Amino acid sequence: MAGYVLAFDFGEVRIGVAGGSTELCLASPLTTITGASNDDKFAAIAKLIAEWQPSQLVVGLPSHLDGTEHEMSRLARTFANRLHGRFNLPVALVDERLTSVEAEELLSEAQTFGKKRKAALDQVAAMRILQVWFDQQGA
Numbered sequence: 001m002a003g004y005v006l007a008f009d010f011g012e013v014r015i016g017v018a019g020g021s022t023e024l025c026l027a028s029p030l031t032t033i034t035g036a037s038n039d040d041k042f043a044a045i046a047k048l049i050a051e052w053q054p055s056q057l058v059v060g061l062p063s064h065l066d067g068t069e070h071e072m073s074r075l076a077r078t079f080a081n082r083l084h085g086r087f088n089l090p091v092a093l094v095d096e097r098l099t100s101v102e103a104e105e106l107l108s109e110a111q112t113f114g115k116k117r118k119a120a121l122d123q124v125a126a127m128r129i130l131q132v133w134f135d136q137q138g139a
Contacts, residue, residue: 003055006030006048007130008083009096009122010059010076015041016122018130019052025138027130029123042086049087057089060096060129067095094133096125 002022009016014034020027030048035041059080062072077093084091 004052005056005058005130005133006052006054007058007094007126007133008045008060008079009126009129010072010079011122012075014122015045016124016126017045017048018123018126019054020130020134022055022134022137025134027127027134029120029127032120032122042082045083046087049089054089057083057087057091058094058130058133059083059091060125061093062096092133094129094136096129096132 004019004021007018007020007027009018014032016032017030018027019030033041033044035044057080059076061069061076061080063069080091080093083089
């Protein structure tokens with residue numbers, strides 16, 4: 001399946017977004033979506049979808065370290081279902097355990113701190129989620 005993929009690190013306040021082409025299988029951070037309402041957030045997502053024309057969407061699925069799900073797992077699944085319903089694109093769920101830890105490590109290596117770090121964290125977590133998806137597709 002050739003094309004572009006958008007990935008989301010879902011949070012109730014911020015949604016990190018990353019993208020990458022299925023040809024290169026290399027994820028890059030794009031943006032962080034914030035908004036006063038779900039409608040504002042989905043409007044921002046609609047703009048990204050119009051701009052990038054993805055053939056696939058990926059959403060990180062949070063869970064406890066032992067793999068059991070919790071409230072954010074349910075919210076991420078609901079978000080994924082809404083993405084599919086609104087944009088009629090396939091949506092894959094990817095285990096996102098430890099992606100935030102990896103994102104923190106990457107930002108530390110890049111010496112990104114303070115406000116810049118907070119702004120980049122969700123995007124970098126989305127990038128890790130997408131890279132996991134790419135790696136799974138190649139396996």
